[in-house]
Amino acid sequence: LGGGSKDLNATLAQLEEVLITSDLGVDTVDSVLADLRADAKAARLTSREDITTCLKDSLVRILLRRGGQDGVADLAVRAKGEGPTVVVVIGANGMGKTTTIGKLATRYRREGKTVLLAACDTFRAAAVAQLQTWGERADAAVVVPKTGQKSAAGVCYDAMAQGVRDDVDVVIVDTSGRLHTNINLMGELKKIVGVVGKFRDGSGPDEVLLVVDASIGRNAVTQARTWSDEVGVSGLVVTKLDGTARAGFVVSVVDELGLPVKLIGVGESVDDLRDFDPVLFVEGLVG
């Protein structure tokens, strides 16, 4: 096992189990534990406590170094007079996009900002009605598809036009769930993002947030990589962290792709949205 005391090996074996069952993935676990073995030997750490603390510190360092300034990855804000800040929310089916938008809209409203929601899921049953309910809860206007309007990009266009005309502070775009393997839906998303660019001399949305459920396994890394390559992702939202899942994929995504985690969802109510805290997160991961 690369040399080291019996205690070190026993502790590393236990930690390997903890990290694997937290969904860090074998490759990430191997590299993290290799570094931990080296650090522990260099610092002559032998107790399980000290070695675990060393692990947590190094995981937090990864999340801070790769995940944004001081680990506090704020949401982008457009300068005054430059039109609305635009946040496009994407992700696989059922991850929590629509609910996160409801919570985020409420947060912006509490900061005194005006918010417009774009209901660009023109496919799924009752998707628009769901977003409208959240719009009412958050006190945000909602632009919905016109009767028979199937084009998600078309709805986005209408929302941007209204947002610019009414000088709204923030436009949040809800999109339908989509798997990164669906080429047609990927094309649809690129169109939506392109529409935003039409209203601001070609520059894209201020945020493209990829929403991922905490219980997802290694596929989360593939999703992040694919969407990042295809449309550009500015940050991650990890939802359902109020459950037992620990979202270990975050470590791989942040380390390998340098994507910051901006927000976390911890429940189904309007207040269940928090900023990402790397220290608390690692505490939950390693225990």
Place this chain on the structure above:
Amino acid sequence: SLAEKMDQTVRKLRGTDKITEANIGGALKEVRRSMLDADVNLRVVDQLIADVRERAVGSQVVAGVEPGQQFIKIIYEELTRVMGKDAAPLARRAAGSGPTVVLLAGLQGAGKTTAAAKLALYVLLVACDVYRPAAVEQLQTLAGMIDVDVFTADLELGAVEIARRGLTAAEEGKYDTVIIDTAGRQVINDKLMRELRDVKAATRPDDTLLVVDAMTGQEAANLTRAFNDSVGITGAILTKLDGDTRGGAALSVQSVSGKPIKFVGTGEKVEKLEPFFPERMASRILG
């Protein structure tokens, strides 16, 4: 693919007449890594590896069979053994003994409401999600597409009372099957787990199906155990298999509960439901 990674093993085994721990040790490690990468739960993987080792080590290399191929065949057989030999059908009550009742349960966003519509034949759907915005409307819209009836009642009555009344309506309306859609819930939410037990007690389902997202990581084993211990399941539906996730969650679900996956979801449209085929899933997981 795993088969390619096993080339080393195959070369080692060529010219030998017995599979020993020495000559398959490396291969077993490779299989373990691959299954963890496919999101199979750690404990389930370790049990599988132990079973494979027991069968393979000491076994004579069959004349005329490539030893590496024989080894892969053992892995594949152990996998399918866990996943059941044949497709398992939906429970069906004898004619004249009232409607067959199917209860759907699972985490948030797994695909329960969509699955309810997919399972519909001569069915009454009962809308028992009293929490999610527009949940009832979603089920009604899906049902409307396939001309199936939905029983709804005032949300204030609560899930248990709605389920009870839905069952009465089914008996009076001579429906031959009732499918009960419930709200997504986390296993550590005691109040909601109790609600689910109460819905089950009130409706005595012939099938209680756990709906699980195929992308679920290590947590698949925990959530299955929790739902099975707390409520009792008779089978599962694995959704979103139209993506590129390998779906190791399938193995975890079946291994932990001892119950079969009965159906798989292969898309968002209502016709995208197929019976579960163990061998197909085994190949997919092994990659």
